[in-house]
Amino acid sequence: METAVVRRFGGARRRLIEALAERGITDVRVLKAFDDVPRHLFVPTGVQHRAYEDTALPIGYGQTISQPWAHASALAALHLTGRERVLEVGTGSGFQSALLTRLVDQVFSIERVPELATAARDAFRACGIDRVVQRVGDGTLGWPEFEPFDAILVGAAGPSIPEPLRAQLAVGGQLLIPVGETAQQLVRLRRTSVDAWEETCLDPVRFVPLIGRHGFPG
Numbered sequence: 468m469e470t471a472v473v474r475r476f477g478g479a480r481r482r483l484i485e486a487l488a489e490r491g492i493t494d495v496r497v498l499k500a501f502d503d504v505p506r507h508l509f510v511p512t513g514v515q516h517r518a519y520e521d522t523a524l525p526i527g528y529g530q531t532i533s534q535p536w537a538h539a540s541a542l543a544a545l546h547l548t549g550r551e552r553v554l555e556v557g558t559g560s561g562f563q564s565a566l567l568t569r570l571v572d573q574v575f576s577i578e579r580v581p582e583l584a585t586a587a588r589d590a591f592r593a594c595g596i597d598r599v600v601q602r603v604g605d606g607t608l609g610w611p612e613f614e615p616f617d618a619i620l621v622g623a624a625g626p627s628i629p630e631p632l633r634a635q636l637a638v639g640g641q642l643l644i645p646v647g648e649t650a651q652q653l654v655r656l657r658r659t660s661v662d663a664w665e666e667t668c669l670d671p672v673r674f675v676p677l678i679g680r681h682g683f684p685g
Contacts, residue, residue, distance in 0.1 A: 476507050486521060487539050494543045498646055500569035501539065506532075509562040509590045528580045530675055532560040533622065537672065541643050544655065544669065545618050551643035552613070554635070556606035557622030557677070561587025561599070567620075568598045575599075575613050577606040579678060593601035607679030609635040615639060624651045624674040633664065645674040648683075 483516075488513050492498060503671040507539050510532055523531040547553075551571040555564055558578035564587065567574045576599055579583040584603050591599055602610065606621070607629040615637035623651035624645035633656065636642050642656040678685045 471653055476524060483519040483521065483535055487535060490536060492539045492543055496570055497539055497542045499534065500566045503569050504562065504565045505594055506562055508593050509560040526560045528583055530559055530583060532562055538566060540565050541620060542566060542570060544643065545641055551617035553618045554610055554616040556619065558584055558587050558601060559622055561590045561612055563622065564599045565594065565596050575610050577602050577604055577610060579605060605678060605679040607631065607681035611635060621677065625682045626675035628654065628656060644657035645672045668674065
């Protein structure tokens with residue numbers, strides 16, 4: 468049920484959606500997800516007035532919530548049908564997890580910072596979302612208990628694609644990850660068969676570093 472808290476900033480939200488459409492986001496389901504999910508509930512109170520700007524914002528612990536364009540373009544690139552099992556590495560604010568609940572069947576999300584995982588859980592509760600399975604831990608190891616995944620989204624930049632994530636991708640599935648330290652590139656990995664992958668470089672991006680056994684040292 469919609470509440471006044473959830474529907475705050477309605478005009479700003481509509482303007483953001485219009486801006487995303489003008490920049491080339493044509494997937495109606497992705498745009499609808501941005502209308503359904505109140506971004507201001509996923510940022511600290513002090514920056515809520517900026518929640519619907521197309522910009523990254525600090526969420527504490529050296530982390531950020533990515534700009535809406537980054538989320539929208541990544542989700543649109545996956546061409547999600549609604550039937551997928553998705554692994555998200557880096558819950559962060561929880562905003563992308565919430566968007567995914569509008570677009571796929573199952574969402575599994577790993578966050579290494581316990582405080583961020585707790586804040587995300589509180590935000591899910593505030594907007595009535597109960598379909599995200601969360602875990603605190605090293606996201607570069609994936610979540611083998613629930614593999615294979617039809618899509619894997621990594622919200623931080625690694626030095627390379629972590630091998631556990633590559634292995635946990637279903638045949639036909641796609642993985643999106645920023646790769647690089649200073650000059651970063653968004654990479655899409657598609658598993659074409661049991662032992663074959665197809666790698667495509669997409670846009671230049673800027674993300675916080677991926678910390679973990681198969682990422683950068685903490």
